[in-house]
Amino acid sequence: MDVDGGTAYSEFVQQTETFLRWFQALPGATFHPDIRIEDLSHRNAGRGIIATKDIPAETVLFTIPRSSILCAATSSLPKHLPSLFTPTATNPQSSDSEDESPSSPSQDSWTSLILILLHEHLLGPSSPWSAYLSILPSHFSTPMFWTPSELLHLQSSAIISKIGQSSADTMLRTKILPIIRSHPSLFPSSATLPDSDLLALAHRMGSAIMSYAFDLEPAPDSDEEPEPDDENGGWVEDRDHLTPMGMVPMADMLNADAVFNAHINHSEEHLTATALRTIPAGEEVLNYYGPLSNAELLRRYGYVTPNHARYDVVELPWPLIERRLRERFNVGMKETQWAAVNDALDEVEDSFVLEWASEEPDSTGQQPDTPPVFGGLPEELDEQVRAFLKAVRKVNTLAGEALEDKHTRKEIYLDSVLRALRDREAEYATPLEEDEQLVASGAVEGRQAMAVWVRKGEKQILRAAQKWVEGVLEELRRSDGPSAKRRRH
Numbered sequence: 001m002d003v004d005g006g007t008a009y010s011e012f013v014q015q016t017e018t019f020l021r022w023f024q025a026l027p028g029a030t031f032h033p034d035i036r037i038e039d040l041s042h043r044n045a046g047r048g049i050i051a052t053k054d055i056p057a058e059t060v061l062f063t064i065p066r067s068s069i070l071c072a073a074t075s076s077l078p079k080h081l082p083s084l085f086t087p088t089a090t091n092p093q094s095s096d097s098e099d100e101s102p103s104s105p106s107q108d109s110w111t112s113l114i115l116i117l118l119h120e121h122l123l124g125p126s127s128p129w130s131a132y133l134s135i136l137p138s139h140f141s142t143p144m145f146w147t148p149s150e151l152l153h154l155q156s157s158a159i160i161s162k163i164g165q166s167s168a169d170t171m172l173r174t175k176i177l178p179i180i181r182s183h184p185s186l187f188p189s190s191a192t193l194p195d196s197d198l199l200a201l202a203h204r205m206g207s208a209i210m211s212y213a214f215d216l217e218p219a220p221d222s223d224e225e226p227e228p229d230d231e232n233g234g235w236v237e238d239r240d241h242l243t244p245m246g247m248v249p250m251a252d253m254l255n256a257d258a259v260f261n262a263h264i265n266h267s268e269e270h271l272t273a274t275a276l277r278t279i280p281a282g283e284e285v286l287n288y289y290g291p292l293s294n295a296e297l298l299r300r301y302g303y304v305t306p307n308h309a310r311y312d313v314v315e316l317p318w319p320l321i322e323r324r325l326r327e328r329f330n331v332g333m334k335e336t337q338w339a340a341v342n343d344a345l346d347e348v349e350d351s352f353v354l355e356w357a358s359e360e361p362d363s364t365g366q367q368p369d370t371p372p373v374f375g376g377l378p379e380e381l382d383e384q385v386r387a388f389l390k391a392v393r394k395v396n397t398l399a400g401e402a403l404e405d406k407h408t409r410k411e412i413y414l415d416s417v418l419r420a421l422r423d424r425e426a427e428y429a430t431p432l433e434e435d436e437q438l439v440a441s442g443a444v445e446g447r448q449a450m451a452v453w454v455r456k457g458e459k460q461i462l463r464a465a466q467k468w469v470e471g472v473l474e475e476l477r478r479s480d481g482p483s484a485k486r487r488r489h
């Protein structure tokens, strides 16, 4: 992330101080004297919060009053445009409406928050959140903002197809710009901005939401404390586009990792950041975004970390497996028969996700010492290949005879998957060893380094999966199954 977007250092520090003063003046806010907001831009981490003295476990690090959360319940925008904001537990519909577009469709949680952020941002110093908004980044390192040559470093990662630049563009053009254009007084100075500038500003707000906003659950209506593992204490990470979202000043000053030491808890009136274990002086206070792969971390937040590599995944597309399966029966199989095989398959999964067998961090935010292992192929892949082979048996009596043997079926399955795994690895432009060398030598930096981490993680799973399949195949071929006996005759 480029937090200051080129802002001079002194301005960066000044903005931090203004934000902290604003935060501490909020009724009900607290900020522990032994923590400090620090400039971590030298390691591309923007601002972060550091312990200045040893902090005991369970210390409350800071308290955020719910009234300071920027969301549909607190911004003035929904009061002016109530028909656009679906009433929810946290957003009771206002009756003093000045809405001039009663027929406008209501917005989802993303577009609502984009409009709110644009409204508050364009209000400038008259927004109650201006000190907070001024420290939000204006530039992002998410792949949406990468150049085509930077994207090439991601090679064949499936992340490329998930960036969604053009769908975001379409959404902003169709759902955001028309509302701003028809209510210029609610978005001060927007009338002077051409569509291209307004679109860029809306993209910036969308990206800030992606990497800063929390999914906002209704406040608990009893004084019961949420369970510690209750989906981040009621602030869930699943972006389902329906849960209301909010920007939570100070909670979003925390950087995050898969080894972490703090947690955000919620109660009816406020949110609190609490130390999960002793945080030694000088250590960064870290939150947790969930068991995300580095690819997903990069897509949503614009960074990667070695600790997230244990949650890496790689996609194995079905066409690669199907091609290798077909090769086993090509002799004597006509296209019409293949069409019949396809028709016989009910629902075909397009691709299968391979991952490490990895545990979640413990309740103090720590990971097991042991490296993750590859635990096996996904059950759904096994089922889809079984259904495929069953269909082949039906349409091809010659192949059908051999396929009656369970051993043969398993061998065909594993051998085809192994070849598909090799094919998938070959789709990447460089070998795994080269990426490992690049990371170890520190020869790459910035976006290229992040891309190398992503593709290296994916190739490592492909390698581990190949090794795993080779082991099972070897075992199978060694075993004295019925097919082995038949082959000897």
Ligand SMILES: C[S@@+](CC[C@H](N)C(=O)[O-])C[C@H]1O[C@@H](n2cnc3c(N)ncnc32)[C@H](O)[C@@H]1O
Residues within 6 Å of the ligand: 001, 003, 043, 044, 045, 046, 047, 048, 135, 136, 137, 211, 212, 251, 252, 253, 254, 255, 256, 257, 300, 301, 302, 303, 305
């Ligand atoms: C919620 S904000 C955290 C505060 C942020 N550093 C700032 O200066 O405003 C999330 C963003 O911080 C950065 N970030 C969070 N954790 C990080 C980490 N472990 N390493 C590098 N950057 C990190 C990423 O740019 C991410 O999109």
